[in-house]
Amino acid sequence: MKMKWALLTILFTIATVLTGCDNPLMVLDPKGPVAATQANVIMISIWTMAFVVLVVVVLYVLMILKYRASKQSDDYEPPHIEGSKVLEIIWVAIPILIVAFLSVVTVKTTNEVEATPKGYEKQEPLVIYASSSNWKWHFSYPEEDIETVNYLFLPTDRPIEFKLYSFGPIASFWIPQLGGQKYAMSDMVTTLHLAADVPGEYMGRNSNFSGSGFAQQTFNVNVLPTKEYDKWVDEIKATAKPITEDKFNELLEPGHVGQSTFTGTHLKFSPAPEGENSGHHHGTSDTEKTDSEESSKDSHEGHSEHSNH
Amino acid sequence: MDYFDRFAVPHPSPAIYASMIAIGLTMIAVVAGITYFKKWGYLWREWLTTVDHKRIGIMYILSALLMLFRGGADALMMRAQTAVPDNGLLDGQHYNEIFTTHGVVMILFMAMPFIIGLMNIVTPLQVGARDVAFPRLNAVSFWLFFMGAMLFNISFVVGGSPDAGWTSYFPLAGNEFAESVGSNYYAIAIQIAGIGTLLTGINFIVTILKMRAPGMSLMKMPMFTWSILITNFIIVFAFPVLTVALALMTMDRLFGTQFFAMANGGSDMLWANLFWVWGHPEVYIVILPAFGIYSEIISTFARRNLYGYNSMVISMVAISTLSFVVWAHHFYTMGHGAMVNGIFSITTMAIAVPTGVKIFNWLFTLWKGKIVFTVPMLYSLAFIPIFTLGGVTGVMLAMASADYQYHNTMFLVAHFHYVLIPGTVFAVLAGFTYWWPKMFGFMLSEKIGKWSFWFITISFNVTFFPMFITGLDGQARRMYTYSESTGYGPLNMLSFVGAIGLAIGFALILYNIYWSTRYASRNISNDPWDARSLEWATHTPIPEYNFAVVPTVDSTEAFWDSKKKGFKLFSGKIEKIHMPNNSGVPFILSCIFFVWGFAMVFSMWIIAIIATIGIFACMTLRSFEKDHGRYISVEEIEETENKLRGAK
Ligand code: HEM
């Protein structure tokens, strides 16, 4: 009995801690529209579920307080009860309503987080290729023509489209305060939409287990106001060395490396597995692959064009 | 010497050497003990060759308990390693091996066999049968499981454990990133055990469908039997997927195919899909029997019939069907778009509806009851609110947009422990305590039982609740360490404290077995809990033929009716009973499977081929063997019956 009250107390303490603001949990402390949507969904679901738990716990406490043997006379014989249509309809219908409500929330918000964030649609998204290798992150900025390792600089107030893939095991690209994660895989490029509202430094990591160096596969995220971001880009262009194929291959060796910066991107000599470079370019023999790789330099639609060779 | 290098553990440590010595010494002690007490003959005649469902059940449960302590040791090491930031107790590689074996051992070699053990002991009795439909096949099932489990466990000291997680995602588990033989063990050992499980599935479906006592229509079966029937249907549909996935994995690892490789059109996503098409039904394979156990226990100790029998059955059928259409919720983050994720979110949340129906039916079984707080009942009552927390967090995870934030974090780890421990583990502990007197003829101490119950329940929450919070604070799962600046330290320490409490609780269960074996009264009735279903209608200890006369049934609680309303369960007179003969073939066949598995793991082809021939030889032998079983004569039955009755 005490345990039930303890549980209830825990539940409410947790709810208060979750919503309280002195030391908020990372996921519930969003710094961008996607994370904000998700934090919202989480709080909606917590309150809905708290209601469900409350109903169950109240019924439960009533039943075991009232119908314990020690409260009843020795000759009490519990009756035979088949069930009740009315009650059964109630506890099927109400959960269906709850699930329907949560389904609507889910479908709506899933569509939201899988598209350019609201309010940002007018701007051209900044495309960044984020690729994982054991146990590092490589960030290529094709627009700026620069590449960083293990750290990211992002401008505020501009939608960002991450193109994710991996040079090895499946990794999961995650910046909790900007938004939920997505897998980076070797045979396909996935897209993650994020945006940042608030300048600051955030934690980013691979959250999908990928071998012995996994725990330290983290990166720093620096969100800057647009002007400062542009200044950073100019600085890199002025000071960094170009990335070469040899240097990049060296970086791909399994292990941990610090942060580094280059001009140019590795995408030029080692394109991402999308379009005609995708791992699932079915029906293409090896020779065809080489010539499609060549033509990829001028055309980027690849797949539909080449698949009916 | 090179040839033997492969048997060495790739990352040895003092702990592993110590375990090698401990395992070696234990084995010598066991062999010496059996020889000294001249028990080899007894062991062979009564256990290794038995086809009796009750003994097979007991062997399943003993193995499961053994594995519970193996998996528990892994868990303690993990919690110790993460108790403080930047801990150096284990290195990354060891931690990875430990959480991998923890997951595999707990799900496949602890939860499954524990449940299959209880199912073996109880189901034939509950339906009033003399054994399962295919007793010898049942022995094959057990020994295949046992050899699979042993093969998996020796990976720790011979060649190295798998280290790619119990989910064994590719390409991480491919040759390129998992060079040691560890993942071969995973593919082969689970395959061998899995074949055993598939055979169990077929066996019990036939048993329940064809061997029920006269009058027991499907809708008059006890709820536990219903749960077992449905579970075995899930097994039969889900396990072939695992078989195929593991076969492809074996070919990738041993024969150079590229099904799940990074190049040549191989697909890592294919593995993830195949794994979870089996994996999600698998979690229901271990939870539905738990629901069955709770239904029996709650109704027994509320002293009332189960509320809403029909809707209990319908909801289980609904759950089992839905469990096949939700697998993609394990990888919403793989990039299959809002549409697919939306559909899988809805099917997943839909499971909560029939699950809720069950919760309310249990609550209303208590209504107007007369609740007695025995140890099995305590576990069942603790299950209701704690499992509800697990279920509602499942619904939270089911919402795809939010799952992008929970996935791969400690929040997920907290969810599945909140369903698996109060669900499956509490259920097998409750069932074990509840049916113990039927198995062994005495009761476990209630006093010690209550101590372990409280230790386990409280410590469970202390261990796993903090993970919901650290998960929301961004702590990813499977990290062997974290830095102090993350602030995860204190809550992880709390988890470690809880884990120690859990260990004490489980140790108390062992002590209870020891204490009760020595001191508990042997003078108990056939029906010590005043229960309601047929397994309590026969003698304790149960004669090998279960029922001298097959019972006749006309309600869901025929035994209860026979006690309260004078319903006549046993009419008809004793006739000679046909029983199957014992056989050493299942044991020998499985030993050959073990050799085959070991040879495959280490690519020792000649031995593997010889073992394959041996396996087929055993099967051929069986096909040509004439074994019509044997009869127990009327006199013999009467003698046994009189003796058992006299004992009371
Ligand atoms: C109301 C019912 C349930 C719902 C809605 C639900 C939902 C989910 C979801 C969406 C996930 C995937 C989360 C992720 O990976 O991000 C998950 C994981 C899991 N669930 Fe549940 N669940 C339910 C009940 C159960 C039950 C009864 C069990 C087992 C007894 C269970 C065991 C697991 C396990 C073992 C995992 C994760 C395995 C892994 O990734 O290692 N769940 N659940």
Ligand SMILES: [Cu+2]
């Ligand atoms: Cu699932």
